[in-house]
Amino acid sequence: TTKLPVPEEVPKETNHSERQEEIPIPSEGVAIYLVLDQSGSMNEGMFFANSKGERFQSRRIDILKQVTSQFIKGNVGLGLHGRPNDIIGLIFFARKAKVIAPLTLDHTRLLEELGQMDTVKYDDENGTAIGYALFKTVHLIKTTKHFSEEMITEGMRPPYDIKSTVIVLVTDGIQEPNPRDSHHNLRTMDLMAATRYAEEAGVKVYVININPDIRYARFARAKSDLEHIAKATGGRFFIADNPKALTDIYREIDILEKDILPVDKTIQANVEEDILATFKEPENARFLLYPYFIGFGLCFLALSIIAENTILRRVV
Numbered sequence: 001t002t003k004l005p006v007p008e009e010v011p012k013e014t015n016h017s018e019r020q021e022e023i024p025i026p027s028e029g030v031a032i033y034l035v036l037d038q039s040g041s042m043n044e045g046m047f048f049a050n051s052k053g054e055r056f057q058s059r060r061i062d063i064l065k066q067v068t069s070q071f072i073k074g075n076v077g078l079g080l081h082g083r084p085n086d087i088i089g090l091i092f093f094a095r096k097a098k099v100i101a102p103l104t105l106d107h108t109r110l111l112e113e114l115g116q117m118d119t120v121k122y123d124d125e126n127g128t129a130i131g132y133a134l135f136k137t138v139h140l141i142k143t144t145k146h147f148s149e150e151m152i153t154e155g156m157r158p159p160y161d162i163k164s165t166v167i168v169l170v171t172d173g174i175q176e177p178n179p180r181d182s183h184h185n186l187r188t189m190d191l192m193a194a195t196r197y198a199e200e201a202g203v204k205v206y207v208i209n210i211n212p213d214i215r216y217a218r219f220a221r222a223k224s225d226l227e228h229i230a231k232a233t234g235g236r237f238f239i240a241d242n243p244k245a246l247t248d249i250y251r252e253i254d255i256l257e258k259d260i261l262p263v264d265k266t267i268q269a270n271v272e273e274d275i276l277a278t279f280k281e282p283e284n285a286r287f288l289l290y291p292y293f294i295g296f297g298l299c300f301l302a303l304s305i306i307a308e309n310t311i312l313r314r315v316v
Contacts, residue, residue: 030086030257031103031144031162033137036064037171039094040126042119044172046210048242060172060210063243065117068170071250072107072114079251083107087162089140094120095127095178095187097136103144127178130171131189134205134229138198141165165203166257172211174222191225198233205233206253210240
């Protein structure tokens with residue numbers, strides 16, 4: 001039997017290409033820690049209405065995740081421009097304060113971690129240790145600044161110059177540590193001590209309470225303590241009754257902390273893009289010969305220089 005020749009594969013037109021692009025790397029700006037409550041009460045519903053007056057309900061934690069994501073990446077339709085130039089850290093707290101992501105420019109990772117956020121599942125994980133969460137976050141900020149100062153002392157320039165530091169703390173409760181931590185000095189740290197620590201470190205704190213019950217008279221003292229955190233550090237205290245109110249608050253913080261940042265570094269990155277139509281040379285396109293003549297001329301010039309310094313030089 002005779003094998004038939006395998007036909008050559010006809011190259012397929014593609015609508016996909018890859019190119020390199022210089023992506024600017026911010027060199028200075030605002031450092032923001034998002035300190036978010038994941039205690040059990042965040043499972044409770046938040047009611048809101050659409051433009052038609054229809055009422056809906058969603059878990060507080062789901063609304064917090066959604067609006068916070070928009071704050072990070074931006075949503076022009078909501079008036080949020082995003083924080084692409086800022087290093088942002090993520091901390092979840094209930095009984096403990098867990099560092100989910102230290103200050104970073106990798107906002108994609110932040111959004112992934114935020115998307116996986118959920119409330120604590122067990123009683124021994126529950127609590128609302130606001131003082132401890134605030135203290136731990138400020139301590140992280142101070143450590144970051146310390147390493148930057150050490151680099152400057154050693155004659156090096158830090159990769160990112162922090163111009164100001166901000167904490168956005170979102171909770172649906174009041175200071176209420178887990179009873180199991182009654183002998184744990186840090187987890188039961190009161191708000192006044194944590195506030196002084198933030199004030200001394202020059203960290204501005206925005207406090208957002210997403211439980212409208214905080215307005216009731218029985219919570220007056222607790223509300224006053226939360227207001228004091230913001231006022232003493234130069235921040236603001238907010239109450240969000242619904243998703244729109246939370247979005248409005250984030251938009252106000254976005255404006256208050258907006259900074260014009262210089263960029264002095266770039267990285268080369270491969271950027272994939274779709275091509276809407278494959279480019280085809282027009283049938284009547286001219287075939288230009290002058291590049292070939294120039295090429296031949298340069299080749300003869302190079303050969304003549306080589307000959308003058310080798311063969312012809314020996315003959316002479």
